[in-house]
Amino acid sequence: MKSDLADILGALRDHPDNLANVSEHWSQGRSVYGGVAAALAVTAMRKEVAADRSLRSLMVSFVGPLQPGESAVRTRLLREGGNVTQTSAEIVQDGQVCLQTLAAYGKPREGLAIAVDHGFTADRPEPDTPLREQDPKRMPGFLKFYEGRWMEGGTPYSGDAKDTIRIWAAHRTDLSEFRDEAVVAVSDIPPPVLLNRFTDTRTPSSSLSWSLELVTPPERIDTRWFLLKFDIEWAADGYTQQSGAIFSEDGRLAALSRQTMVYFQPKTN
Incomplete structure (x- = not known):
């Protein structure tokens, strides 16, 4: 079974029935890493969309x-307008829907441009820095496929209660044929910021929903490195919300992220 992400996406792209096969090396807890799962949906949906969108x-x-293991991606073209195409996809495994997505693809048009400072810091680490070894006991195994460094804020279960985390990360594999997927997959690396409040590793968490807005068209981003800056916005009743900004290596804002996550705090005696 293939582990290289470019090979996984390439096999799905070329499969007439949109079957995908993901190695166990991409696991995150009980599931395939969410960024890769979303990237599978994006690969399949792209087949429905004109290249100029x-x-x-x-x-x-x-x-x-x-x-x-194996799963199937079912896509649907919802609407193709003069400027925007909207599609959906669901990943099905053993008869159960595991992931559902909606995507919008659009042509560029002339219009007012506004750039807002989202706090980019040009402090990228040296190449070949293994992100996972920053704290291997607290980092999921899929991070071996990335270079990077945790730059700011506490890692999960460190007890270092900070509201912001900053991570530099880069795919180890060449994803130049999969620019959409490169941005999508890297953007889900940050864990729930909330987890840095805890020291008990028996505090599981998972994502419920995720919205990613691609500010710069991914095909215009040709750098491997991304800066991920994420902030916790709220946490209550076992749910937490966080937002993030994803920058390309040269400081361009690539995407804006927002997630709702669930966590299960152990009961104290």
Whole structure:
């Protein structure tokens, strides 16, 4: 079974029935890493869309655990207008829907441009820095496929209660043929910021929903490195919300992220 992400996406792209096969090395807890699961949906949806339309927004619902192994991606073209195409996809495994997405692809048009400062910091680490070894006991195994460094804020279960985390990350594999998927997959690396409040690793968490707005068309981003800056916005009743900004290596804002996550805090005696 293939582990290289470019090979996984390439096999799906070329499969007439949109069958995908993901190695167990991409696991995150009970499921395939969410960024890769979403990337599978994006690969399949792209087949429905004209090449001159860029991925502009992606909405993901993590319905249930997607296990390593084979799954099927079912796509639907919802509407193709003069400027925007809207599609949906669901990943099905053993007869169960594991993930559902909506995506909007749009042509560029002339219009007012506004750039807002989202706090980019040009402090990228040296190449070949293994992100996972920052704290291997607290980092999921799929991070071995990335270079990077945790730059700011506490890692999960560190007890370092900060509201912001910053991570530099880069795919180890060449995803130049999959620019949409490169941005999508890297954007889901940050864990729930809330987890840095805890020291008990028996505090599981998972994503419920994820919205990713592609500010810069992914085909215009040709750098491997991305800066991920994420902030917790709220937490109550076992749910937490966080938002994030994803920058390309040269400081361009690539995407804006927002997630709702669930966590299960152990009871104290």
